[in-house]
Amino acid sequence: MQNNFWQQLKEAGQPILALAPMAGVSDAPFRQMCKKYGADVVYSEMASATALNYQPAKTLDLVRFDEVERPYVVQLFGANPEHFVKATKIITEQVRPDGIDINFGCPVPKVQKQGAGAILMGNPKLAREVVEAVLDNTDLPVSIKIRARMEKGEGDAKKRIDALEFLEAMQGLELAAVMIHGRSMAQGHTGKVDHVIISQARPLVQGVLLANGGIVDIVSARTLLEETKADGLGIARGAMGRPYLFEEIRNGEAAVKSKAEIFAIALEHAELADKILGKQGILELRKHLCWYVAGFPGAAELRKELVKVESFDDVKNILK
Numbered sequence: 001m002q003n004n005f006w007q008q009l010k011e012a013g014q015p016i017l018a019l020a021p022m023a024g025v026s027d028a029p030f031r032q033m034c035k036k037y038g039a040d041v042v043y044s045e046m047a048s049a050t051a052l053n054y055q056p057a058k059t060l061d062l063v064r065f066d067e068v069e070r071p072y073v074v075q076l077f078g079a080n081p082e083h084f085v086k087a088t089k090i091i092t093e094q095v096r097p098d099g100i101d102i103n104f105g106c107p108v109p110k111v112q113k114q115g116a117g118a119i120l121m122g123n124p125k126l127a128r129e130v131v132e133a134v135l136d137n138t139d140l141p142v143s144i145k146i147r148a149r150m151e152k153g154e155g156d157a158k159k160r161i162d163a164l165e166f167l168e169a170m171q172g173l174e175l176a177a178v179m180i181h182g183r184s185m186a187q188g189h190t191g192k193v194d195h196v197i198i199s200q201a202r203p204l205v206q207g208v209l210l211a212n213g214g215i216v217d218i219v220s221a222r223t224l225l226e227e228t229k230a231d232g233l234g235i236a237r238g239a240m241g242r243p244y245l246f247e248e249i250r251n252g253e254a255a256v257k258s259k260a261e262i263f264a265i266a267l268e269h270a271e272l273a274d275k276i277l278g279k280q281g282i283l284e285l286r287k288h289l290c291w292y293v294a295g296f297p298g299a300a301e302l303r304k305e306l307v308k309v310e311s312f313d314d315v316k317n318i319l320k
């Protein structure tokens, strides 16, 4: 295995803490917050390999990043190996992230309809062609994100595959990292996370193994790590309104933050959103602001104000 950033993080001997990809959430301002508050590596929102072939400008905007985010991984989704060839070249040459990830986990109908995301686990031959298309066209480390299992259809058309069979079918490919979301495609984003299957995947992953699903605090992080023997964790919703969760997990100590401290962090996030993305950044920030204040007395009233903010000054006036 080549000496890539994944390997370097692994050799550092600490569990690797990754901000998992989240469409509509893990934009540059949020990634920078997570990085500042302890994430070792951050993933982009998923970007369409097909869109990069036909209308690259918008997608290139989506995956734009700042040096402070490194190591930064761009995640691609799609089902057409030829589209991945060009998309990989564009990302490698024009964006220069630290790694490229392929999405085999997304269950949303819009992505399923294209035969991409989790449903593509059901076609390991095509999935392998997609991975090869990426590997053959970049010098960057390539990773994949998969689900514990995928089950779809009825009768003869029924397709089912689990992470172990899928990884068997990927043997021989130089994958720098594999993140396994321990839920099935049918479960979507809720329900029990299968720790056992992630631990069973260990011998099938030569690179870094990351476990994902249900991490909301130090205990859930520790349990998932211990039970899976993974090299690290992918954290998604647990970091919403709580980018400092990474730091808490790293230090093994819950940071009890006062309302003033959390508001200061939210303001820091708002400043970044304004600086990086302007007004659009502030509009995208509205949901983040609601997550920051969730659980505080008077949160409902605050939320009514926060969902209307249009500028950094609006955010300042409410949170100060």
Ligand SMILES: Cc1cc2nc3c(=O)[nH]c(=O)nc-3n(C[C@H](O)[C@H](O)[C@H](O)COP(=O)(O)O)c2cc1C
Pocket (backbone or CB within 6 Å): 020, 021, 022, 023, 024, 025, 045, 046, 075, 103, 104, 105, 106, 145, 181, 189, 212, 213, 214, 215, 234, 235, 236, 237, 238
């Ligand atoms: C709003 C949202 C958007 C997501 N977008 C992506 C995505 O673009 N690519 C991907 O591989 N997974 C995506 N996921 C899945 C997460 O990366 C993660 O696998 C899932 O939320 C389980 O982790 P958690 O329990 O820590 O939230 C998304 C999840 C959420 C909630």
